[in-house]
Amino acid sequence: MITVQPSAVRCGTIHGVGLGPGACDLMSVRADRLVRGARHIAYFRKAGRSGHARRIVDGMLRDDVTEFAMEYPVTTEIAVADPRYNDCLSAFYAGCIDHLAGLVRGGEDVVVLCEGDPFFYGSFMHLYTRLQTIAPVCVVPGITGMSGAWTASGAPITWGDDVLTVLMATLPEEDLVRRIRDTDALVVMKIGRHLGKLRRAVAAAGREDEAWLVEHAAMQDQRVTPLGEADAVTPYFSILLIHGQGRRP
Known part of the structure; x- marks a missing residue:
């Protein structure tokens, strides 16, 4: 008599899927396919919020999908320089990893929804570095x-040999001034409550007349405004641009 051994359970895969800037029709074909076919999805959000990544895919998910909302324990409540900040977030990511690893060890695939690109200032990177030795991870x-944002502005961000600098508005004001002054083209992200500091830095660098503020790029309520005319309070999804004026035929 031949005894057939049960096959080992297939290990699942974690898919970090970039959803683009906010409009669902700006997703790649691969991202769309994975999102629509996912039995398990995970996404980051603030406590009490639906989460922007989740809103992008609203209406795209299968009826029997299981959702795992990863709610940040802190955002601005503790200063980044405070050791408690890293301790709190490290414990948070460890809990997320435990949950996701349990799913893939059971043979389930999981799609992690990522705003923009998963490898560009996104929270998914913190999962990726921790998951690599635990489960297969694919990034879209x-x-x-x-x-x-620069597409919404209606002008190319760089020409010829222009150097593009990407900054976070969370940087110290003196660093912002120096880097804004020294670059050809500029993108500044994570503005939020740092708008006042950013305005001063742009003015000190002598580039206020070149700066544009783009709010909700590629979304329904998109708005493009010269920095000097922008409101005193900006939404989370705001990006400052200075277009390069480099070499061209």
Whole structure:
């Protein structure tokens, strides 16, 4: 008599899927296919919020999908320089990893929804580095928010030999001034409550007349405004641009 051994359970795969800047029709074909076919999805969000990544795929998910919302324990409540900040987030990511690893060890695939591109200032990177030795991980690139912003502005961000600098508005003001002054083309992200500091830095660098603020790029309520005319308070999804004016035929 021949005894047939049961086959080992297939290990699942974690898919970090870039959703693009905000409009669902700007996803790649691969991203669309994975999102629509996913039995398990995961996404980051603030506590009490639906989460922007989740809103992008609203209406695209299968009826029997299981959702795992990864809610940040802190955002701005603790200063980044405070050791408690890293401790809190490290514990948070460890909990997320435990949950996702349990699914893939059971043979399930999981799609992690990522705003923009998963490898560009996204929270998925913190999962990726921790998951690499635990489970197969595949990454689907997406259109970045800054690409959506300069497209919304109606002008190329770089020409010829222009140097493009990408900054976070969370940087110290003196660093912002120096880098804004020294670059040809500029993108500034993570503006939020740092708008006042950013305005001062742009003015100190002598580039206020070149700066544009793009809010909700590629979304329904998209708005492009010269920095000098922008509101005092900006939404989270705001990006500042200075277009390069380099070599051209």
